[in-house]
Amino acid sequence: xxxxxxxxxxxxxxxxxxxxxxxxxxxxxxxxxxxxxxxxxxxxxxxxxxxxxxxxxxxxxxxxxxxxxxxxxxxxxxxxxxxxxxxxxxxxxxxxxxxxxxxxxxxxxxxxxxxxxxxxxxxxxxxxxxxxxxxxxxxxxxxxxxxxxxxxxxxxxxxxxxxxxxxxxxxxxxxxxxxxxxxxxxxxxxxxxx
DNA sequence: GGTAGGATAAGCT
DNA sequence: GCTTATCCTACCA
Numbered sequence: 001x002x003x004x005x006x007x008x009x010x011x012x013x014x015x016x017x018x019x020x021x022x023x024x025x026x027x028x029x030x031x032x033x034x035x036x037x038x039x040x041x042x043x044x045x046x047x048x049x050x051x052x053x054x055x056x057x058x059x060x061x062x063x064x065x066x067x068x069x070x071x072x073x074x075x076x077x078x079x080x081x082x083x084x085x086x087x088x089x090x091x092x093x094x095x096x097x098x099x100x101x102x103x104x105x106x107x108x109x110x111x112x113x114x115x116x117x118x119x120x121x122x123x124x125x126x127x128x129x130x131x132x133x134x135x136x137x138x139x140x141x142x143x144x145x146x147x148x149x150x151x152x153x154x155x156x157x158x159x160x161x162x163x164x165x166x167x168x169x170x171x172x173x174x175x176x177x178x179x180x181x182x183x184x185x186x187x188x189x190x191x192x193x194x
Numbered sequence: 195g196g197t198a199g200g201a202t203a204a205g206c207t
Numbered sequence: 208g209c210t211t212a213t214c215c216t217a218c219c220a
Contacts, residue, residue, distance in 0.1 A: 046212070054212090062206090063205095064204075078204095079203080080203090080204085080213070081201080081203080082201065082202025082204075082213095083203080083214085084202095101212060103212090129214070130213075131213050131214065171212070172212075172213095173211085173212055173213070175210085175211085195219100195220075196218100196219080197217100198217090198218090199217090199218105200215090200217105201213105201216105203211100205209105205210090206208105206210080207208090207210100
């Protein structure tokens with residue numbers, strides 16, 4: 001079934017709104033021609049030049065974070081801790097460095113491919129963290145700056161998306177801006193991180 | 195059940 | 208030199 005990718009206008013809104021509305025939508029990867037997909041169950045908002053935890057803090061543009069300043073609906077993929085990739089969806093206006101970090105998925109399609117990339121782990125461990133889901137989907141820096149509307153990675157609307165309770169907490173793994181409530185989870189989902 | 199520590203490298207000061 | 212939007216293993220309870 002062919003489903004429409006979320007349009008740029010979806011992302012061209014306040015980042016915390018986008019982070020909430022991405023919960024329940026479907027992320028599809030066709031890296032190496034292998035279809036892998038999952039439902040987004042956990043996100044975090046990084047909200048621009050005034051957010052001390054955001055890579056775009058003080059609007060400092062570097063080679064690493066360049067795509068964070070790109071058009072809404074762009075993939076921002078960065079490398080961290082010497083071995084892990086993380087995937088974000090760029091939000092708001094061109095030139096405004098903000099994005100939603102995709103932190104966990106409920107695996108839906110391509111279990112064999114995910115397990116080949118991730119190792120023989122329980123289903124719960126396939127995509128329950130930002131670096132885990134990148135490994136499961138084959139996401140690396142090659143996809144940084146690509147479109148989430150028509151690229152190898154796409155986010156599509158789930159026509160059967162339920163209206164579900166959302167839990168809001170502070171963000172994880174940061175040392176500045178620690179009390180800002182910008183992490184969003186589908187309440188009761190067994191697929192979230194940690 | 196829980197958590198401390200190590201892996202490992204780019205980017206920043 | 209130090210920090211980092213993480214994960215896994217080893218070890219303790």
